[in-house]
Amino acid sequence: MNIDFELYRIFYVVANKGNITKASEELNISQPAISKSIKNLEDQLGGQLFIRTKRGVILTEEGEEFYNYIKQAIEYINNAENKFTDLINLETGCIKIGISATLTKEFLLPYLEEFHLLHPKINIQIVTNTANDLISKLKNGLIDLMILNLNDKNYGSDIQIMKCKRINDCFVVNGKYKELVNKEISLKDLNNYPLILQSKGSNTREFLDEIARKNGVVLKPNIELASYSLVVEFAKIGFGIGYVTKEYVKDRIKNKELFELKIKENIPSRCIGVALSKNHLPNFSTKKLIEIIRKINYV
Numbered sequence: 001m002n003i004d005f006e007l008y009r010i011f012y013v014v015a016n017k018g019n020i021t022k023a024s025e026e027l028n029i030s031q032p033a034i035s036k037s038i039k040n041l042e043d044q045l046g047g048q049l050f051i052r053t054k055r056g057v058i059l060t061e062e063g064e065e066f067y068n069y070i071k072q073a074i075e076y077i078n079n080a081e082n083k084f085t086d087l088i089n090l091e092t093g094c095i096k097i098g099i100s101a102t103l104t105k106e107f108l109l110p111y112l113e114e115f116h117l118l119h120p121k122i123n124i125q126i127v128t129n130t131a132n133d134l135i136s137k138l139k140n141g142l143i144d145l146m147i148l149n150l151n152d153k154n155y156g157s158d159i160q161i162m163k164c165k166r167i168n169d170c171f172v173v174n175g176k177y178k179e180l181v182n183k184e185i186s187l188k189d190l191n192n193y194p195l196i197l198q199s200k201g202s203n204t205r206e207f208l209d210e211i212a213r214k215n216g217v218v219l220k221p222n223i224e225l226a227s228y229s230l231v232v233e234f235a236k237i238g239f240g241i242g243y244v245t246k247e248y249v250k251d252r253i254k255n256k257e258l259f260e261l262k263i264k265e266n267i268p269s270r271c272i273g274v275a276l277s278k279n280h281l282p283n284f285s286t287k288k289l290i291e292i293i294r295k296i297n298y299v
Contacts, residue, residue, distance in 0.1 A: 007041040010034055011049065012074045015067045019056035094123040095285040098134035098146035100202075102228035106248045107165065107272055108147060111293045122285050130201045135159065138277050144286040146275040149203040151210070158278045163271040164293055168246045169208070170267070172258040176238040186264045187217045194240025196231050197221040204228065207270060208243055215265050232258075 014023040014034065024031045042049050049063035059067055099108060104126060112124065127134065127143050135155060137143045147164075155161060171190070173180060180193075197219065198205045212219045222240060225231050232249060235242030236257055244258075252258045274290055276282055282290075 003041065003044050007037050007044075008070050009074065010037045011041055012067070012070050014038060014050070014057060015059055015063070015070075017056075018058065021056075093121075093283060093285045094125060095145075095283070095289060096125045096127055096143040097289075098127045098129070098137055098143040099148070100131075100228070101128055102248070103147055103149070103272065104128075105229075106245070108293075111289065114292050115289050119285070119288065131203045131206075132201065135275070138275060139279070141277065141280045144280075144282060145290065148273060148275060149207065150271045150273040151203055151207050153206070155275065160276045160278050162274045162276075162290070162294065164274055165272045166269050167272060168267075168269045169204070169243060170246045171241050171261040171263060172232075172235050172244055172249060172253070173241050173261060174236055174238045174258060175256075177241065178259060180241075180261055181259045182262075184262045184264050187212050187215055187219070190241060191217075191220050194223070195219060195221040196223045196225065196234045196240045196242040198228055198231055198243070199224045199226050202226075202228075204243070204245075211265070211267060 010023070010027065010029070013027055014020060017023045017026065020031050020034050023029075024034055027034065029037075038050065045066070047062050048060050049066060050057040051060055097108070115122070116124070127137065129137075131148055134143065134146050134148070138146045139156070139158060149167070150161065150163065171185075177193070197208065200206075200209075209219065223234060225234065228244070228248075231242045232244055232252070234240070235244070236252065241261065242258075246253075246260070249258055253260055274293065276286075276290075
């Protein structure tokens with residue numbers, strides 16, 4: 001049975017009002033049109049829905065039972081429309097962001113603060129893991145977007161990448177290794193000193209290993225750490241040479257807590273990027289956050 005939804009809506013209003021005249025006023029439809037619609041619905045259903053009285057209309061026993069179902073359906077639809085409006089206006093919703101703890105602190109927080117001030121009712125969830133795991137979650141729709149340090153690798157034809165901010169990496173030491181500061185050191189020479197790197201699996205480590213490989217070098221770290229911030233702290237207290245992002249440690253270099261080393265080989269800059277799945281339509285919250293990020297950052 002294929003019945004026009006408009007007939008259900010007219011039935012619902014008439015049943016609520018108990019009066020065709022009042023229903024006509026609410027629906028802005030003529031009384032004859034409403035009566036005809038009710039007759040059409042009754043014909044299609046094969047039974048009487050209303051009993052006409054001098055004071056209006058009342059539901060038949062079958063009409064009462066029918067109304068209980070239609071009422072739920074109409075209310076679900078109304079709630080869906082209201083929910084959709086709230087989502088459009090960012091009055092409700094959730095945004096799941098795949099990102100490292102480092103990028104959350106060093107890059108994302110100011111934009112999250114602006115987003116939260118504008119849309120305080122949106123629930124924000126931060127999901128941290130390795131880049132490969134987060135890309136998998138993004139492809140499967142388990143997160144809405146991913147913010148990552150970009151490499152030259154191919155993330156897949158189903159992933160859209162937007163470059164946002166250019167960053168530069170460097171090697172740093174504390175005062176314990178100050179004699180190295182005025183020297184020019186090759187990547188190969190780094191293996192002669194205690195080397196502190198992020199663990200394999202991180203985009204930063206993959207980026208550095210690829211640079212070393214292109215220069216015929218395999219770096220052999222003495223210490224491998226899952227957290228970028230720990231690399232900074234270990235270098236700061238003198239455990240060795242740390243590989244860090246210059247923009248994130250500029251204050252420590254300025255205060256001479258850390259010293260940048262001169263490396264013979266060129267270490268190219270790279271970008272922080274936003275990744276989206278082409279197979280999943282971004283929600284309104286995701287679009288708004290990206291708009292805020294790209295308002296200031298665009299490569």
